Amino acid sequence: MSTTQIDGVSVQTQANVYFDGKCISHSLTCADGSRKSVGVVLASELTFGTQAPEIMECVAGGCEYRLAGSDAWIRVGPGDAFKVPAHSSFDIRVQDTFHYICHYG
Amino acid sequence: MSTTQIDGVSVQTQANVYFDGKCISHSLTCADGSRKSVGVVLASELTFGTQAPEIMECVAGGCEYRLAGSDAWIRVGPGDAFKVPAHSSFDIRVQDTFHYICHYG
Numbered sequence: 001m002s003t004t005q006i007d008g009v010s011v012q013t014q015a016n017v018y019f020d021g022k023c024i025s026h027s028l029t030c031a032d033g034s035r036k037s038v039g040v041v042l043a044s045e046l047t048f049g050t051q052a053p054e055i056m057e058c059v060a061g062g063c064e065y066r067l068a069g070s071d072a073w074i075r076v077g078p079g080d081a082f083k084v085p086a087h088s089s090f091d092i093r094v095q096d097t098f099h100y101i102c103h104y105g
Numbered sequence: 106m107s108t109t110q111i112d113g114v115s116v117q118t119q120a121n122v123y124f125d126g127k128c129i130s131h132s133l134t135c136a137d138g139s140r141k142s143v144g145v146v147l148a149s150e151l152t153f154g155t156q157a158p159e160i161m162e163c164v165a166g167g168c169e170y171r172l173a174g175s176d177a178w179i180r181v182g183p184g185d186a187f188k189v190p191a192h193s194s195f196d197i198r199v200q201d202t203f204h205y206i207c208h209y210g
Contacts, residue, residue, distance in 0.1 A: 007115045011133065013108055013164040014204045015145040021202075024129045026143055028116060038131055040120040059118040097126075099119045 002059040002078040003101060006036065019046055025102070037102045045093040050084050053105030057081040060099035066091040107164040107183040108206060111141065124151050130207070142207045150198040155189050158210030162186040165204035171196040 012027040016037065023046065025039025041063065056065070062077040068089045076082060084090050086105070092098070117132040121142065128151065130144025146168065161170070167182040173194045181187060189195050191210070197203070 003118055005115050005117055009114060009116055010110050010112045011114055011116060011131075011143055012110055013143050013206050015129070015143070015202075017145060017147075017202060021126065021145075021147040024120070024145055026116075026131050038116055038118050038120070040122060040126075040129055042122075042126040097120075097122060101118050 003057060004059065006030070006038070006101070009036075018048075019044065022046060023048075035104045037104075039100055039102065041092060041094045041098040041100070043094055043096060045091065047089055047091050048084075049089045050086055053086045054084045055081050055103040055105070056084065057101040057103065058098065059101055061094070061097040063092050063094045063098040065093075108162060109164065111135070111143070111206070114141075123153075124149065127151060128153075140209045142209075144205055144207065146197060146199045146203040146205070148199055148201060150196065152194055152196050153189075154194045155191055158191045159189045160186050160208040160210070161189065162206040162208065163203065164206055166199070166202040168197050168199045168203035170198075 008031045009028040016025045022044040023041045025037040028036045058076045058080045064073040066073050113136045114133040121130045127149040128146045130142040133141045163181045163185050169178040169180050171178050
């Protein structure tokens with residue numbers, strides 16, 4: 001069961017545009033002060049770096065990801081999530097669209 | 106002065122992807138029940154139809170727009186807004202990025 005809606009947030013109105021628009025997100029601040037973003041990755045193969053630890057939650061579509069130092073591509077779909085350590089990176093490949101929530105640790 | 110943040114909203118986590126990703130938005134519901142979306146249009150020339158009346162507010166970047174039935178292209182930048190009637194359309198051309206809030210009437 002994926003998270004379809006997040007309530008009680010402040011949204012930054014200017015989008016974050018990465019990789020020439022292959023990834024677009026909007027930043028959120030929750031009532032408890034925690035930060036998230038909601039975004040979408042279009043068909044592509046990309047590498048993302050992390051500052052804070054992240055939990056990437058798939059809310060629609062899907063992707064395959066590979067954590068830094070791993071050879072394994074792992075498929076995720078709606079309701080799935082994966083953790084990425086701080087100061088690390090992950091590869092992602094998307095065939096159609098990958099809609100996600102990024103929960104910052 | 107453009108609106109940099111909108112507080113106290115519910116955000117739909119799945120993005121709206123239009124025109125093969127040239128326009129991506131996330132839908133919001135405000136505390137008073139009104140609906141908005143925050144989105145970005147990448148470099149392109151597109152035509153959008155409306156159902157409800159809309160106010161398009163530029164929060165970053167810019168565009169030129171032309172309302173249905175008009176010959177005039179009008180340039181907008183951060184802090185500018187334009188109204189589009191219900192059941193109408195408008196053309197938009199974007200050279201870089203157009204970050205917007207769409208306020209539905």
